[in-house]
Amino acid sequence: MENLASLSLVAVYSAMGVYTLAFIAFTLDLAKRSAELPARAASGAAGAPVIATAAASVRGSAAGGTAVLEREKTLKPENKDGSRGGATVYQRVAFALAIIGWVLHLAATLTRGIAADRVPWSNMFEFGLTATLLGMGTFLGVQLWKDVRYLGAYITGFTVLSLGIVTVNFYVDVVPTPPALQSAWLIIHVLVASLATAFFAIGAGLSTMQLLRHQREVRKTAGLRFLDTVPGASTLESLAYRINVVGFVFWTFTLVAGAIWAERAWGRYWGWDTKEVWTFIIWVLFAGYIHARATRGWRGNRSAWLAIVGFGAVIFNYTIVNLFFEGLHSYSGI
Amino acid sequence: MEPLRPSDYDDGSGAPAAIDEGPGRASADGPTQPRLGVVGWVRFVWRQLTSMRTALVLLLLLAVAAIPGSLVPQRSSNPNGVVQYQRDDPELFAVLDALQLFDTFTSVWFSAIYLLLFVSLIGCIIPRTTHHWRAMRSRPPKTPARLNRLVGYREADARGSVEEALSAGEAVLRRQRFRVERYGDSLSAERGYLRETGNLVFHMALVGVLATVGFAGGFGYNGQKVIVEGQTFVNQLTTYDTFSASRFFDDSRLDPFSLRLDEFEGVFEAAVDEQSGALLAQPLDYTATVTVTEANGESVQRDIKVNAPIDIQGMRAYLLGNGFAPVITVRNADGDVVFDESVAFLPQDSNLTSLGIIKVPDGLPEQLGMIGFFYPSAVQLESGALSSVWPQPDNPVLTLNVFQGDLGLDDGVPRNAYALDVDDLEQVTGGETGTESIVLGLGQTAELPNGWGTVEFTALPRFVSIDIHHDPTQLGVFVSTVLAIAGLIVSLFVPRRRVWIAAEQTNDGVRLRYAGLARGEDPNLDGAVERVATEHLDRLGGRVETSQPAPVASQ
Numbered sequence: 001m002e003n004l005a006s007l008s009l010v011a012v013y014s015a016m017g018v019y020t021l022a023f024i025a026f027t028l029d030l031a032k033r034s035a036e037l038p039a040r041a042a043s044g045a046a047g048a049p050v051i052a053t054a055a056a057s058v059r060g061s062a063a064g065g066t067a068v069l070e071r072e073k074t075l076k077p078e079n080k081d082g083s084r085g086g087a088t089v090y091q092r093v094a095f096a097l098a099i100i101g102w103v104l105h106l107a108a109t110l111t112r113g114i115a116a117d118r119v120p121w122s123n124m125f126e127f128g129l130t131a132t133l134l135g136m137g138t139f140l141g142v143q144l145w146k147d148v149r150y151l152g153a154y155i156t157g158f159t160v161l162s163l164g165i166v167t168v169n170f171y172v173d174v175v176p177t178p179p180a181l182q183s184a185w186l187i188i189h190v191l192v193a194s195l196a197t198a199f200f201a202i203g204a205g206l207s208t209m210q211l212l213r214h215q216r217e218v219r220k221t222a223g224l225r226f227l228d229t230v231p232g233a234s235t236l237e238s239l240a241y242r243i244n245v246v247g248f249v250f251w252t253f254t255l256v257a258g259a260i261w262a263e264r265a266w267g268r269y270w271g272w273d274t275k276e277v278w279t280f281i282i283w284v285l286f287a288g289y290i291h292a293r294a295t296r297g298w299r300g301n302r303s304a305w306l307a308i309v310g311f312g313a314v315i316f317n318y319t320i321v322n323l324f325f326e327g328l329h330s331y332s333g334i
Numbered sequence: 335m336e337p338l339r340p341s342d343y344d345d346g347s348g349a350p351a352a353i354d355e356g357p358g359r360a361s362a363d364g365p366t367q368p369r370l371g372v373v374g375w376v377r378f379v380w381r382q383l384t385s386m387r388t389a390l391v392l393l394l395l396l397a398v399a400a401i402p403g404s405l406v407p408q409r410s411s412n413p414n415g416v417v418q419y420q421r422d423d424p425e426l427f428a429v430l431d432a433l434q435l436f437d438t439f440t441s442v443w444f445s446a447i448y449l450l451l452f453v454s455l456i457g458c459i460i461p462r463t464t465h466h467w468r469a470m471r472s473r474p475p476k477t478p479a480r481l482n483r484l485v486g487y488r489e490a491d492a493r494g495s496v497e498e499a500l501s502a503g504e505a506v507l508r509r510q511r512f513r514v515e516r517y518g519d520s521l522s523a524e525r526g527y528l529r530e531t532g533n534l535v536f537h538m539a540l541v542g543v544l545a546t547v548g549f550a551g552g553f554g555y556n557g558q559k560v561i562v563e564g565q566t567f568v569n570q571l572t573t574y575d576t577f578s579a580s581r582f583f584d585d586s587r588l589d590p591f592s593l594r595l596d597e598f599e600g601v602f603e604a605a606v607d608e609q610s611g612a613l614l615a616q617p618l619d620y621t622a623t624v625t626v627t628e629a630n631g632e633s634v635q636r637d638i639k640v641n642a643p644i645d646i647q648g649m650r651a652y653l654l655g656n657g658f659a660p661v662i663t664v665r666n667a668d669g670d671v672v673f674d675e676s677v678a679f680l681p682q683d684s685n686l687t688s689l690g691i692i693k694v695p696d697g698l699p700e701q702l703g704m705i706g707f708f709y710p711s712a713v714q715l716e717s718g719a720l721s722s723v724w725p726q727p728d729n730p731v732l733t734l735n736v737f738q739g740d741l742g743l744d745d746g747v748p749r750n751a752y753a754l755d756v757d758d759l760e761q762v763t764g765g766e767t768g769t770e771s772i773v774l775g776l777g778q779t780a781e782l783p784n785g786w787g788t789v790e791f792t793a794l795p796r797f798v799s800i801d802i803h804h805d806p807t808q809l810g811v812f813v814s815t816v817l818a819i820a821g822l823i824v825s826l827f828v829p830r831r832r833v834w835i836a837a838e839q840t841n842d843g844v845r846l847r848y849a850g851l852a853r854g855e856d857p858n859l860d861g862a863v864e865r866v867a868t869e870h871l872d873r874l875g876g877r878v879e880t881s882q883p884a885p886v887a888s889q
Contacts, residue, residue, distance in 0.1 A: 176603050176616045237723035238857050247827050254824060258816050265641050267556065267652040267801045269808065271411050272439050277404040283398045288393040289824075293855070295386040296342040296768055306394075326415065 004115035005174045011108035012129065012167055019136075019160045024092030024285030026152035026162075030198075032088050034225035060138040064179075088135035099157075102136045105163075109133050116174040121190045122181055124322055129168030130191075132159045142202065146239060152231045154179035154205040181204055185261035193254040198313055204311035206240035207304040232241060237300065241293055244307050248286045255279050274327035285310040340386040351848070385452070386455035392451040402446045403438035410439065437646050452544055459537050459678060466530045474513055477520040477834045484834075484849035486863030492874035493843040502873045505833040506866060512833065520836035529854060532824025539818035544808030555587070556803040557580035562659040562676045563795035567592040569649075589647045589805075590629050595621045595874060598656055598796040602725055615684055615725045622653050622798045639802070648804060655799030657681045657688055658708055660732055660794040664694050667785060672697025676796045680752060685722040686710050692734070692785055693753045695743050703754045704735040720773075727776075732791045734772040735764035736783060829856045833866050845869070 109129050111119035121130045139155045142148050177186075212224060214233040218220040230236070258279065270276060289310055292303035321327070345881060370378060384386055407415025416436050422429045434441035473696060475497035481487055492499060496519050503521050507514045512523035529554040557574035561567050569591050571577060606612070611713040618638055627633045636644050643652040657679055664673035681686030692704040712731035720731060737759035743749060762783040764771035772780045782789055830853040838845045848870075850863040 011773060074822070097558045158693070163356070173605070175614075176618055177603055178617050182619075200471040207387065241855065242857065249819075249823060249826065253818060254576040256819065259815075260812075261641075264643065265652075267643065267654070267803045268805065269811065270409055272403055273411055274404040277400055281400050281404075284393055287398065288390055291386060291393060294344055296344040298390060320406065325342050327404075327414065328405070328612050 008108045008111040008115060009167070009171075010112060011104050011164060014107055015101045015104035016160055016163050016167075018097055018104060019156050019163070021155040022094045022097035022101055023160055025090050025097060026149075026156055029088050029090035029094060030150070032090055032227040033229045036210035070317055091152070092148055094119060094156075095149055098152060098156055099137065099140060102133070102140060102267060105133050106131075112174075116176050119187050121194060122177060122186065123172055124170040124318075125166050125172055127190065127194065128162055128170060129317070130317070131194040131197045132162050132166075134194050135159060137202045138195075138198045138202055138205070148202075148206070148239070150226070151202065151205045151209065154208070155202065158201065158205075171181040180265060183261055184262060185257055185264070186270050187256060189261055192250050192257060195246045196250035196254055197318070199243050200307075200311045200314050201248060202243035203240050203247055204308050205237050206243060207307040210240060210304050211301060211308075224318060226330055232301070237304065240304065240307060244286065244310075248283075248290065251279075251286060255283055274321055274325040275317070278313065278321050281312045282310060285313055312315060335493050335645045340384055340389075341381065344386075356887065358860075359843075380457060383454050385682055387460070387511050388455050388468075389451065392447055392454060393420040394575065396444075398449050400438070400442050401491065403435060403437050404443075406438075408436050408438060411438050421598050423818040425807070441860075445852055452541060455537055456541060459534060459541070462530070463534055466527075469530075469721065470527050473515040474524040476524040477517050477522045477836060479879070481834055481836060481847050481849040484851055486598045486860040487847070487849045488863065488867050490846045490848075490867065490871055491840070491843055492846060492871060494874060495845055496837040498837050499837040499844045499846060499870075499874060500835070503837075503866075503870050506870045506873065507833065507835070510869075519838060520834060522834055524830075526830030526833045526853070528824050529828040529830040530825070532821040532826075532828065534821070536818050536821030536825055539821060542814035543811050546807050548812060550810055551742075552581040554585070554803070554805045555583050556805075557656075557799060558799060560678045560797050561593070561595040562678065562797040562822070563595050563598060565676075566592050567800070568592045574802075589649070591646055592627045593651065593800070594625045594627075595622060595648070595798055596625055596684070597633065598798050599623075600656065600725065600796075607653075613723060617725075620653060620656055622656070622800075624651075646802075649805050650805075653798055653801065655681075655800050657686065657797055658727070658730075659795050659797040660690070660706075660708055660730075661795065662692055662704075662706075662732075663790040663857060664692075664698075664702070664782070664787060665790075665791045666787040667696050669787075670697065672787070674792070676705070676793070676797070678793055681705065684725065685726040687722040691752055693741050693743065693751075697729045699784075700738045701743070702743045702782075702786075703741055703756070703759055704734045704736045704741075704789075705754055705756075706732055706736070708732050711768045727794055730791075730794055733764075734774070734789065736762045736772065738762055742808075805869065829858065829862070830854050830864060831856055831859055835866070835870065844874075 029327045081144050112126060112129065116126075117124070136155065136159050139151065170273050193209070208234050209227075209230060213230060213236055216224065216227045216235055231239070258276070261270040262271070262273075262276070285306065289306040291304055292298035292306050340769070388678065406412075407419055409416050419436075434443070438444055445823040447461065456565040461845040467653075478484070500516060500519070500521055504514050504516070507521065507523040510525070512525040513524045513527075514521055516522075524549055555578065557577035559567050559573065559575050567573060571585050571588060582779045598619060599619075599621050602615045603618050605614045605616050622638045623635060624638060624644075625633055625635045626644070626646055638644050638651060640653055643650045659676040661676045662673065667674050673692070676690055677690045679690030681688050686708075687710075688708040690706045691707060692706060694702040694704075704778060708718070709720050709722040709729075709731045710726060711722050711728040712720045713723050713729075715721050720733065737754065738757055738758035740754060741749075761767050763769045769783060772782075772789060774789070776778055776794055778790055779788050781787075832853065834847075834849050836847040838847075844866075848863050848867045850859045852859045856862075
């Protein structure tokens with residue numbers, strides 16, 4: 001079993017290595033898009049049509065003539081033929097690397113679970129391992145539905161960073177499950193929390209991209225030219241919303257499952273323990289986000305900021321609250 | 335804008351005004367009219383309170399207001415932490431306490447926010463419920479004249495008559511679970527009423543949670559009791575170590591039952607710490623075997639585990655702590671027993687090194703207090719100090735520091751049984767007294783200082799800390815929560831949309847026009863209109879001729 005746990009650790013480091021390469025390739029892809037763009041833009045009208053194209057992917061464009069539709073073909077990442085626009089070589093290599101890294105990551109998580117003879121999410125290290133696995137998995141899976149490869153640099157970078165931190169700082173040996181954690185709710189509550197975290201991570205990435213894209217649309221700022229190759233701000237907003245809403249449902253479930261477990265373990269379903277407080281805060285923030293999306297004057301940038309703050313609170317809850325706040329959720333193993 | 339929605343509701347369609355319905359209530363009689371009067375002002379305030387923006391701001395305020403509850407200890411969840419805080423920094427404590435920060439979740443400001451939020455919520459739910467009730471019983475609205483301004487607009491030609499086209503269209507729409515209404519040569523269809531139903535159920539369920547906690551919560555109570563092996567706990571108010579009850583509680587609500595702790599067992603596994611090489615004890619299981627005798631006289635033996643409480647007559651008993659409770663017998667110089675009790679020692683580390691306080695008030699020349707350390711598996715370190723290396727009683731050793739003087743038990747002030755105030759006491763063994771601490775193995779006896787008598791470590795039973803709870807809110811909160819989750823999922827993932835099919839007779843068949851309208855978040859509307867059109871034309875044998883995107887709404 002010791003060997004298996006060491007093997008798991010080797011797999012974690014390997015995954016981190018491959019993810020790092022993927023991150024570099026994703027970044028090169030963005031750089032290449034920035035560099036190539038002026039050449040392409042020169043062939044057509046620059047600036048404005050790009051925005052119109054982006055809008056077209058949401059609700060279509062009445063003003064659009066043939067020119068706009070053709071430009072859409074060359075610029076939209078969803079481009080089916082993928083020959084000129086869309087995936088660059090770097091991006092394809094990066095995505096392949098991300099898949100390889102994820103397989104290693106999956107192997108690391110599975111062997112850890114087998115070594116511990118229980119679900120691999122019973123302490124902070126294992127939670128980090130599983131949550132990032134689900135985050136990467138969601139990113140790769142979303143690809144079947146929508147092309148969001150422009151988020152690759154963000155997701156792989158975030159994953160490498162998280163894996164590095166949990167492995168170096170939060171690593172603990174495999175120990176048996178203490179009585180307080182011996183419950184079916186460990187499997188459900190923590191798994192759903194990891195899933196919610198994964199969705200919020202991608203949602204926050206999309207919202208950040210949306211804000212950057214909006215900046216570029218409004219101010220026509222120089223730099224970050226690759227932003228012209230990602231979908232328009234309102235498409236990104238709609239995507240972010242759909243991802244965050246799934247995260248919100250998972251988070252609601254996390255909260256409820258946690259309450260049911262707390263009733264079994266501690267004798268009350270809700271007692272404003274620090275972790276419960278933060279779970280509540282995050283829930284309310286994302287409830288606010290969903291309301292913001294239906295409030296005049298709050299769609300767009302403001303709601304995007306709310307989603308980012310919400311994800312910030314999730315990270316805060318996992319790190320600062322776990323490590324520095326007193327409470328009943330002291331299962332970090334550190 | 336839908337009527338009876340908050341005036342600043344934005345469904346994302348980008349539509350500045352209603353397309354097919356009367357003016358929204360905001361524009362009907364806006365708050366900016368002159369000569370408002372009292373009623374006008376009440377309406378104005380009410381409208382502000384029930385607006386989306388207010389709800390949103392209150393939500394964000396609620397999130398912010400909850401933060402202090404995690405920064406400073408709360409009386410509800412960590413009373414000892416509050417006491418400690420007061421001791422460490424009395425000045426800051428006074429300020430924070432005046433701001434009710436140690437009772438964040440029952441504070442005036444936190445309560446104000448959530449009560450306003452719920453008032454705003456109820457003010458939103460009621461008109462929306464009546465509106466939705468009517469909408470569910472009414473026909474889909476008339477087909478708008480200018481379909482080409484709507485989402486997913488398409489035109490097509492097909493053979494046959496208008497009549498054939500419309501009856502085929504009706505079949506297609508009904509199959510896709512639309513409610514269909516015919517207006518002249520067009521069909522108006524709407525689906526996804528469940529979205530609004532789910533939304534309303536979700537919000538009502540939240541009110542249900544609050545109401546249940548507010549009303550049923552007043553009847554709850556919980557108490558804690560330390561029970562030593564062999565001892566019996568009787569469910570009466572006076573027998574609890576600590577007890578807290580809600581507003582409407584009275585003693586008569588405590589159903590009589592008794593609970594005897596027959597045995598407690600802890601199971602541990604050894605693990606080696608890789609860094610220090612030390613042996614670590616990992617707990618695997620704690621089981622308290624108890625005999626419960628209910629009001630009707632029936633006795634049943636049951637096991638309580640962590641994560642597995644037992645139900646007794648509508649109450650629940652939880653196993654929350656355990657430890658050793660050495661039996662200590664003190665005899666005076668004449669050999670008469672003056673103290674013979676099991677004393678619960680509170681665990682201090684994972685190997686159950688435990689700390690206990692013994693108070694002998696009577697029968698000796700002076701009152702006697704003892705601070706005891708208990709080591710289940712004692713080993714002597716190089717420094718001479720004792721340490722426990724394993725949580726099981728393999729080599730149980732008890733050390734006692736003896737104090738004499740006034741224990742302060744007689745002046746009527748309640749004293750903590752788990753602490754010894756040594757200010758007024760004189761230490762006679764251990765520390766700097768020059769006299770060694772008393773060290774006892776199980777069954778051993780030692781002389782007390784000054785020839786006062788003897789102290790014996792007689793037996794070593796275990797104790798458990800049992801929590802007994804009665805929480806009448808559980809069922810209501812659970813049902814509300816299940817409804818809330820169901821409502822939430824439905825309201826977020828069921829799209830509500832309208833689709834229209836208009837037909838017009840031409841020389842060689844019918845000209846068909848299709849369009850849709852989103853009601854709420856609906857990014858797939860265009861695809862939905864396309865599906866209707868494709869399926870419809872499949873039946874009619876036509877094809878989409880022009881597909882023209884709808885205009886981009888200005889935002």
